[in-house]
Amino acid sequence: MHAGEGGARLPLYAVSSAAVPNPATPVSRGISVTGLGNSRVRVSNWQGDQGVALVGPGRASLLPSIHDLHKVLDRLSKRGVARAVTPALSQRDAKPFLQAGFTTHEHLHLLAFDLRNGPHGPALAPPLPDGFQLRNGHRWHEHDVIAVDGAAFESFWRFDPAALREARRATPRHHYRVITNHGGVAAYAVTGLAGQRGYLQRLAVHPRFEGNGLGRALIQDSFTWLRKREATRIMVNTQERNQRALAVYRSVGFEPEPSGLVVLEWLR
Numbered sequence: 361m362h363a364g365e366g367g368a369r370l371p372l373y374a375v376s377s378a379a380v381p382n383p384a385t386p387v388s389r390g391i392s393v394t395g396l397g398n399s400r401v402r403v404s405n406w407q408g409d410q411g412v413a414l415v416g417p418g419r420a421s422l423l424p425s426i427h428d429l430h431k432v433l434d435r436l437s438k439r440g441v442a443r444a445v446t447p448a449l450s451q452r453d454a455k456p457f458l459q460a461g462f463t464t465h466e467h468l469h470l471l472a473f474d475l476r477n478g479p480h481g482p483a484l485a486p487p488l489p490d491g492f493q494l495r496n497g498h499r500w501h502e503h504d505v506i507a508v509d510g511a512a513f514e515s516f517w518r519f520d521p522a523a524l525r526e527a528r529r530a531t532p533r534h535h536y537r538v539i540t541n542h543g544g545v546a547a548y549a550v551t552g553l554a555g556q557r558g559y560l561q562r563l564a565v566h567p568r569f570e571g572n573g574l575g576r577a578l579i580q581d582s583f584t585w586l587r588k589r590e591a592t593r594i595m596v597n598t599q600e601r602n603q604r605a606l607a608v609y610r611s612v613g614f615e616p617e618p619s620g621l622v623v624l625e626w627l628r
């Protein structure tokens with residue numbers, strides 16, 4: 361999950377969330393919402409859910425106006441869409457959506473780690489337990505990765521294959537890693553890089569393997585990859601009620617930003 365910070369538009373969506381989808385994403389299931397957006401409003405289906413649209417700021421630097429949003433919501437209603445959600449938004453980016461009738465679905469923490477201040481970053485992760493291996497993620501891992509994601513996240517935040525691909529495409533460069541165990545995937549992470557800013561886009565450990573240092577190892581791997589590419593800052597976000605993830609991020613040195621993010625929803 362990722363969104364705006366300090367007024368800047370971030371390229372992602374949230375962590376525990378979904379990536380900002382490409383507006384051209386073909387909709388293969390359910391109600392098609394293609395063609396309903398414009399340069400200021402991006403519209404796609406939410407995680408393949410037929411009746412739910414994902415509506416977010418478009419690629420233009422201007423925020424959508426209330427009029428833009430009303431037009432889109434009106435078209436969604438006409439297509440039979442009863443619910444829309446936004447990607448994670450900064451307080452600034454959320455404003456027109458709130459004015460257009462969206463309400464808050466969930467608050468997210470936005471956390472940052474400044475690579476310039478911390479020469480070492482997170483404490484060195486201990487070696488992975490026997491039988492676990494950290495490696496690059498490939499297409500053939502997708503089925504397992506989606507299963508890990510489904511076990512790690514509650515339904516609203518779960519990725520389907522399209523959302524995983526979108527998370528990987530959300531930034532100009534990305535790093536896709538898995539930890540395997542006897543051939544299967546036990547955990548995975550997607551890290552993005554846009555300019556000098558890094559984003560820990562997604563991190564999930566299968567509940568069966570939690571507490572073994574896999575999360576920490578993936579975070580450390582992400583830091584190493586970003587540092588080599590001269591990133592200066594790493595951002596991550598997580599649901600306010602995800603105390604476990606928050607504890608993990610704090611334990612490796614992430615600091616909460618003063619203003620968090622919100623995911624909004626609109627119901628017809």
Ligand SMILES: CC(C)(COP(=O)(O)OP(=O)(O)OC[C@H]1O[C@@H](n2cnc3c(N)ncnc32)[C@H](O)[C@@H]1OP(=O)(O)O)[C@@H](O)C(=O)NCCC(=O)NCCS
Nearest residue numbers: 375376512564565570571572573574575576605607608611
């Ligand atoms: C959050 C998550 C990635 C943690 O992965 P993990 O492999 O269990 O974490 P680790 O074993 O590497 O623990 C890392 C550190 O976090 C801290 N930690 C872990 N679990 C904790 C808990 N329940 N409470 C407090 N701190 C905890 C510990 O300080 C640990 O440091 P240590 O190595 O010094 O003990 C995993 O629980 C998960 O996938 N959760 C569901 C999806 C999710 O929330 N993803 C990330 C946020 S969106």
